[in-house]
Amino acid sequence: GQNIDQPTEMTATEGAIVQINCTYQTSGFNGLFWYQQHAGEAPTFLSYNVLDGLEEKGRFSSFLSRSKGYSYLLLKELQMKDSASYLCAVMDSNYQLIWGAGTKLIIKP
Amino acid sequence: GAVVSQHPSWVICKSGTSVKIECRSLDFQATTMFWYRQFPKQSLMLMATSNEGSKATYEQGVEKDKFLINHASLTLSTLTVTSAHPEDSSFYICSGSRDREPYEQYFGPGTRLTVT
Numbered sequence: 001g002q003n004i005d006q007p008t009e010m011t012a013t014e015g016a017i018v019q020i021n022c023t024y025q026t027s028g029f030n031g032l033f034w035y036q037q038h039a040g041e042a043p044t045f046l047s048y049n050v051l052d053g054l055e056e057k058g059r060f061s062s063f064l065s066r067s068k069g070y071s072y073l074l075l076k077e078l079q080m081k082d083s084a085s086y087l088c089a090v091m092d093s094n095y096q097l098i099w100g101a102g103t104k105l106i107i108k109p
Numbered sequence: 110g111a112v113v114s115q116h117p118s119w120v121i122c123k124s125g126t127s128v129k130i131e132c133r134s135l136d137f138q139a140t141t142m143f144w145y146r147q148f149p150k151q152s153l154m155l156m157a158t159s160n161e162g163s164k165a166t167y168e169q170g171v172e173k174d175k176f177l178i179n180h181a182s183l184t185l186s187t188l189t190v191t192s193a194h195p196e197d198s199s200f201y202i203c204s205g206s207r208d209r210e211p212y213e214q215y216f217g218p219g220t221r222l223t224v225t
Contacts, residue, residue, distance in 0.1 A: 042216040
């Protein structure tokens with residue numbers, strides 16, 4: 001079956017760095033996405049990785065290792081507004097998104 | 110660009126009635142639209158995928174006669190929840206993708222449905 005695993009909840013301090021991991025097992029691979037979702041709102045796109053390596057976009061970076069079925073989202077200089085759920089999703093061979101359950105990130109002052 | 114709107118943003122209805130949710134791509138043509146449902150503290154669950162002008166493809170376990178999806182144009186898709194029950198109360202989110210970017214979905218703001 002298809003499976004996406006990510007931690008349920010993480011806590012970090014304002015100004016610090018946090019890494020959210022995601023491992024996956026899917027039927028085919030057409031890219032891995034990270035989305036941010038604030039409570040009661042729809043997800044917003046953060047990053048897309050289809051090749052191995054690190055993609056940096058401002059305070060957020062995303063890493064992919066296809067051979068290991070592994071990705072992480074790195075958030076630097078954490079701000080209170082970064083408190084949200086972070087969803088890892090993999091696009092399978094049918095271009096269908098398989099979603100993880102999300103990691104709730106709590107930022108403390 | 111690539112903005113998707115949903116209407117209504119929230120709705121309360123009585124058990125047994127039907128509710129229609131609209132999803133519009135405002136500045137692009139969405140060849141494919143997706144409907145998701147999300148229960149509290151859970152991830153998104155894909156309900157169905159629809160291409161303009163053709164019947165929707167429903168995920169296993171989703172009743173196509175209960176959740177009617179129409180994708181009549183490249184900018185509009187509707188989801189009708191027929192004979193709603195309290196267990197249908199959820200957050201419904203649509204997304205659209207373009208032909209040249211099948212890997213990227215643009216999400217609407219979601220519709221909170223409460224069935225009493």
